[in-house]
Amino acid sequence: MAGVKPFKAMAITLFPDMFPGPLGLSLAGKAIEEGIWTLETVDIRDFASDKHRTADDSPFGGGAGMVIRPDVLEAAVAASHTSGTPLIYVTPRGRLLEQSRVRTLAAGSGMSIICGRYEGIDERFLEAREVEEVSLGDFVLSGGEPAAIALIDAVVRLLPGVVSKTKSLEDESFETGLLEYPHYTRPDTWGGREVPEVLKSGHHAKIQAWRRMRSEEITRERRPDLWARYKAGSIGVKK
């Protein structure tokens, strides 16, 4: 958008060819073309000092797998990270990603994301750089690239101008502290199932009340943790 500096996403990775992947298509891809955000990748191996471009080594103390070296990673980060913006390491042991953090990231000017592989990265690097550790959930991916892509996607869609109707963002899961209500479209009857009458009534207040009720039911049933926080008033933008 004219006059606004694009949001800058930097992926620090051993597999730069995994980018842009899905980020080059649909909403995110169109937003790159429109200059709303930029995506850069840094190949950690470019900063290795040997002819084999070695970026990892076996863990002290023994055990399976390899660990990304702190010296090679530090050189990659020093060459690419914009100071003053968040430096994130995606890892299962990080703080669970929530929409509130995504919103804060989208309000900034950019972020760098370190994608782990193998067993992860040397702890001393994380301490020295005060890296923010972020998890996508309680499961283990084979590498940080899909996690980085998911995080970037979540942030980019909140940048001004990416999703045209601001309203459609406000109503989404987590924005009110609740999961979203169900959606229906044509045909009116499908497989013997009807669209709820109230949604065809044209009565705005009744529709809003029905949606709120269904949001609350679904959240209570599926996510007791979110429900408890919602009831306590600790998450979401209450409307």
Ligand code: SAM
């Ligand atoms: N040894 C690590 C552990 O037990 O926590 C798992 C390493 S995993 C095989 C390799 C990389 O995938 C990690 O360094 C991290 O960057 C990424 N990764 C795996 N699961 C993730 C998750 N749930 N959230 C974010 N990143 C994840």
